[in-house]
Amino acid sequence: MALAEAGIPTSDKSLGPKQINLGDIDPLSRRFASILYQHGLRRGDYCQIVWPNTSLFQIAVLGIWLCEAIPSLCDYTFRAKGLALQMQDANPKVILATQYNLDTVEESLKIWNKSTNEVPIIVLGKNDPKLDKYPNFEGMVNDKKMRPPVPRQGPFLRDNVAALFWSSGTTGNPKGIQQTYNLFLHHMMPSKFITGIVIQSTLFFHIGGFVTPLHSVFHHTDYFFNGEDIAPDCLNILRAVDKFKPEFLVIGTHHCNQMIALRPDVIANLDLKSIKVVAPLGSTVHSEMIRDVKILFPNCVGCLNLYNMSELGPMVAFNMSPRALGGIGTGNIVKIADPDTGEALGPHQVGEIQVKPIFHMKGYLNRPKETAEFFGADGFCRTGDNGHYDEEGYLYYDNRLKDLMKPDNKHVYPMQIEDVMQRHPEVLEACAFGRPHPTAVEMVTAAVVLVSGSKLTEQDIKDMVANELESYKHLHGGVVFVKDGLPKNEQGKFLRKEMIKFVPNAKV
Structure with a gap:
């Protein structure tokens, strides 16, 4: 159910019915599959x-699966160029758009050199004349006329690709993660954590947001979500808790931080005692967050600290304590490896966390080199994270090997932003880095060296990035100008962790 069904304020751009009953899911999915x-x-x-x-959303996914096809799940806020790159990789036969992003989807098809005759678009939306030339999703699935069922096209194989999630490589270009049916069959199993009523604020095109509603469908539990990114007003999440009395809350860590920051008088009249477990997704859970969550939700046992990545299968590690990522999940083998030699390290020695799970992604779509690098010769998957373990076998996270920034839990790599800035002839050096932020996790920030005599301003640099990239990649953390060059290692690579020293009054 969408939160708007309960009178919870939501975006004017919310789409589809406010509520879907479990009994409607099967016939609607089968109609869409036939279409x-x-x-x-x-x-x-x-x-x-x-x-x-x-x-x-889940009606569409199940309809695609009934065709034995694969949903490609992309960020609906992407600009046309980013969508076109994904489409060139996946070569989709059908596109599902909305009335609000239809122009962007049409533009991406032009960049891809395809027409709507070659790749049909089905639109979710209504009451807009420009939609008349496209099939309407709701009109189609609600049309009860008899259609032939989709024939079986081949045997069901657990290792077949079931869904395509998108991440970014070090260049910022989209990279398709081919997850198999193993993952979703695993999530059909009963969970000791996800019980009763669930409220979720995370987005369905992320793997963490994707599996929770499917779990609710398979286990007949009540599930509530927000139709748009709820971040501008996290009070809505608490209003939903007050009305529906859920025990389990799935939210982004940035949403969690924003709720904690609300003034006591704003939430004084809300009953928040039902929450027993909060699962903040996107980054590590620290002790201060758990302390504040328990104050906000007085009957909360704690925060579920989850460690995994979209490329892997079952949870690598989980814990209800911030002391560690936790014990290793069933079926996983984890080693801490020397990043140079690959040799296994002992307790309290920091190295790359590498995992051999019982199942994992099929590979990166059309990326054989990156796929081979991820899996490694010994069968252990490389996470790109540094960590260690103790004598009891508890896993700890230390830092990221990669340069990934996570403003509001969205993935941003610095090279894409730096390329935009470096194209200006008056920019001598430019380094993008994450500036810690109490609610957004990180804010994208830039340290820039200009050529002598340049008149470029901070706003000029911000505008360069804003004119080319999505909003979450903008320089919301600001621009600092450095005169004497940026710190680098012996190989000439930026020492990103040292850039924060150039930001006045920044807290690490």
């Missing part, structure tokens, strides 16, 4: 979903 099959979607084909959270 997709008539549009030419076949076994192993990709269908690009460019939707925000909506009650119809």
